[in-house]
Amino acid sequence: MRLFQLLALPLIAAMLAVSVRNLFKSPSRLMVSLFWSGLWLATLVAVVYPDTTTRLARALGIYRGADLLVYSAVLAFIAGFYLVSLRLRQMSREITLLTREVALLEAERQKDSPPSARA
Amino acid sequence: MASNLPDLVDGVWIVIAAYHEGAVIAEVVGPLVAAGYRVVVVDDGSGDDTAARARQAGALIVRHAVNRGQGAALQSGLRYALRHGARILVTFDADGQHTAGDVPVLVGPIAAGTADIALGSRFLEHAADVPAARRVLLRLAVAFTGVVSGVRLTDAHNGLRALSRRAAEQVELQLDRMAHASEIIDQLARTGLPLVEVSVRVHYTKYSLEKGQRAGHAARIVWDYLLNKLSR
Numbered sequence: 001m002r003l004f005q006l007l008a009l010p011l012i013a014a015m016l017a018v019s020v021r022n023l024f025k026s027p028s029r030l031m032v033s034l035f036w037s038g039l040w041l042a043t044l045v046a047v048v049y050p051d052t053t054t055r056l057a058r059a060l061g062i063y064r065g066a067d068l069l070v071y072s073a074v075l076a077f078i079a080g081f082y083l084v085s086l087r088l089r090q091m092s093r094e095i096t097l098l099t100r101e102v103a104l105l106e107a108e109r110q111k112d113s114p115p116s117a118r119a
Numbered sequence: 120m121a122s123n124l125p126d127l128v129d130g131v132w133i134v135i136a137a138y139h140e141g142a143v144i145a146e147v148v149g150p151l152v153a154a155g156y157r158v159v160v161v162d163d164g165s166g167d168d169t170a171a172r173a174r175q176a177g178a179l180i181v182r183h184a185v186n187r188g189q190g191a192a193l194q195s196g197l198r199y200a201l202r203h204g205a206r207i208l209v210t211f212d213a214d215g216q217h218t219a220g221d222v223p224v225l226v227g228p229i230a231a232g233t234a235d236i237a238l239g240s241r242f243l244e245h246a247a248d249v250p251a252a253r254r255v256l257l258r259l260a261v262a263f264t265g266v267v268s269g270v271r272l273t274d275a276h277n278g279l280r281a282l283s284r285r286a287a288e289q290v291e292l293q294l295d296r297m298a299h300a301s302e303i304i305d306q307l308a309r310t311g312l313p314l315v316e317v318s319v320r321v322h323y324t325k326y327s328l329e330k331g332q333r334a335g336h337a338a339r340i341v342w343d344y345l346l347n348k349l350s351r
Contacts, residue, residue, distance in 0.1 A: 003140070085346065089346065090348045092295065095187070096191045097187055099183050099187050100187075100191065102163070102184060102196065103183050103184070103195055104181060104195065104198060104199055106181075106183040107179070107180065107199060110180065111179065
């Protein structure tokens, strides 16, 4: 076994165990737990059997397994950036709606209070 | 004079979004209150005395606890005015670019029932007043708004607009920051309500030019607008 495998395998195994545990612990997040369990399992296989990425790459018309990983990482990064942008936008929208409701409630309270009590 | 035309004043609410405008807000609010309008200033989380000065000048205050942007502030102000029975709603910039004397000109077509939406345009009669650099930027904004909303206007990012109650009720700005200026045209166009452009004058001061839109903002406006369209 190579040094990289010795270093990486315990970490990957631990993450896989956490993901599998979440499968049973949080049924409401089943799809998310399945995604992460699958990803960590694939990572485990790729580290234990490095040739699998090369075979998969060639099946997809890419010469090297390392290239397949780079392409996959770039695609995952772009998709992740887009999803995070949408999530941030949604959170920003929620903050605005909350800020507006608080502001309108406070405005009504100020309007009904005597001038001396206003901040 | 507006004071001689009650229909152009009664039920007319002026909505002003303000952020760090303590230096000028009283001069903006004062003439509007004196003309008899109900004025609501949305203090968008300013760290200065904008809210206090606006209140002293006679405005009602809606205060955002944190800064959410001009679009968000305008939507809050429109909501507040609608809840209090506004008949006609006028959006008005806080930096002193607009004059109270232009309000009756905008409100006129709506009060007369010939339009539901009156948009101020600085390019109908007063294009020469616009600084050259700003003119180029605004022409680009006009072109962008025309493409995305399908409405041909002479001015797009003019903060002076008047809306009938039924038009304002159909506005729900999602874009919190500067892109709201294109979004509001888009939403108003989709109401199918009659729209007119009205000539107004914009007074450029060193203060307003420093606070106004710059070329660097254009990319952010386009990005915000397109992301909003894509994520629906």
